[in-house]
Amino acid sequence: MRPELPTCGSASAEPLSFGSLGATHEGSGNNKQVEFSMAQGERTRRRALVTGASRGIGREIARVLAEDGVAVAVHYSASEERARELLATLPGTGHVLLQADLADEAQAAALAPRAAQALGGLDILVNNAGIFREHPVREVDAAEWAARWKEILAVNLLAPALLIHAARPFLAVAGGGYIVNIGSRGAFRGEPTAPAYGASKAGLHGLGQYMAVALAPDKIYVVNLAPGFVETEMAREALQGERGVATRGQSPHQRVARSEEIAETVRFVVSGRADWLTGGTIDLNGASYLRS
Numbered sequence: 001m002r003p004e005l006p007t008c009g010s011a012s013a014e015p016l017s018f019g020s021l022g023a024t025h026e027g028s029g030n031n032k033q034v035e036f037s038m039a040q041g042e043r044t045r046r047r048a049l050v051t052g053a054s055r056g057i058g059r060e061i062a063r064v065l066a067e068d069g070v071a072v073a074v075h076y077s078a079s080e081e082r083a084r085e086l087l088a089t090l091p092g093t094g095h096v097l098l099q100a101d102l103a104d105e106a107q108a109a110a111l112a113p114r115a116a117q118a119l120g121g122l123d124i125l126v127n128n129a130g131i132f133r134e135h136p137v138r139e140v141d142a143a144e145w146a147a148r149w150k151e152i153l154a155v156n157l158l159a160p161a162l163l164i165h166a167a168r169p170f171l172a173v174a175g176g177g178y179i180v181n182i183g184s185r186g187a188f189r190g191e192p193t194a195p196a197y198g199a200s201k202a203g204l205h206g207l208g209q210y211m212a213v214a215l216a217p218d219k220i221y222v223v224n225l226a227p228g229f230v231e232t233e234m235a236r237e238a239l240q241g242e243r244g245v246a247t248r249g250q251s252p253h254q255r256v257a258r259s260e261e262i263a264e265t266v267r268f269v270v271s272g273r274a275d276w277l278t279g280g281t282i283d284l285n286g287a288s289y290l291r292s
């Protein structure tokens with residue numbers, strides 16, 4: 001007998017149902033990857049929530065998952081138009097759009113149940129949305145210092161923790177799944193002018209490691225990715241002019257990452273061929289920071 005799914009709190013009081021998505025997909029991905037989690041009988045497609053999918057890295061993650069036949073909940077906060085554009089161009093069918101400000105605790109806690117409701121369940125959670133704000137300790141006053149810490153920790157650390165807690169029952173009832181946290185090299189190399197960012201990412205890496213152990217009984221695999229600079233709007237200032245030359249020069253390859261390189265790693269992590277990565281933090285920094 002199929003287990004009864006958890007209900008969705010404020011987003012919905014109705015139990016969810018499986019099997020609403022399978023037959024219509026026409027994406028170009030590898031069918032083995034699409035079908036490897038077919039333990040639920042009629043369900044043939046996996047379902048993913050990608051936070052911050054409107055732009056940058058999250059956009060590419062949504063695209064590669066859709067290419068592999070996954071139904072994607074494209075989450076955005078402010079960039080509605082860009083999120084709609086992405087939705088319209090994703091391969092396959094069954095994708096949905098969800099808005100939420102992850103700085104807001106209630107909205108963060110409700111997002112995974114809303115995604116599960118819209119997709120008919122959940123197999124993959126990608127905690128990608130994040131913010132970077134400078135707040136040099138010698139330059140900002142006490143009020144700004146406190147405001148930056150609260151804002152950055154809320155979006156980069158508390159929201160993923162709330163998302164994981166709320167997503168867990170849905171992943172468990174699906175027979176297991178994946179949580180991928182987009183962390184940062186900054187957790188290791190340091191962020192002297194944006195310490196709350198570095199601390200939030202170090203915290204996120206820790207959260208991922210602990211969850212890899214705590215959620216193993218539910219067959220949930222949890223992996224952190226730690227990119228160095230990536231060519232997105234978040235890194236725009238660091239990539240301009242003279243500073244850009246220095247930023248790219250941090251790698252012996254004289255460049256920074258492309259979003260696709262991070263997304264391809266997510267594709268591999270959730271492919272079913274790399275489950276022993278669970279509990280790990282994968283460096284994606286072009287040898288710009290070495291740790292052992």
Ligand SMILES: NC(=O)c1ccc[n+]([C@@H]2O[C@H](COP(=O)([O-])OP(=O)(O)OC[C@H]3O[C@@H](n4cnc5c(N)ncnc54)[C@H](OP(=O)(O)O)[C@@H]3O)[C@@H](O)[C@H]2O)c1
Pocket residue numbers: 051052053054055056057058075076077078079080100101102103127128129130131132155182183184185226227228229230231232233234235
């Ligand atoms: N770019 C880099 O150099 C770099 C390096 C290491 C790690 N990372 C990490 O990679 C992840 C993605 O970064 P990116 O470079 O793609 O950044 P980005 O281009 O600035 O995109 C950030 C994404 O996060 C969403 N977001 C921002 N604030 C939000 C909020 N309050 N609530 C909900 N969503 C919010 C944005 O949504 P809207 O636009 O819809 O508001 C957007 O989709 C982040 O976690 C970042 O820390 C980036």
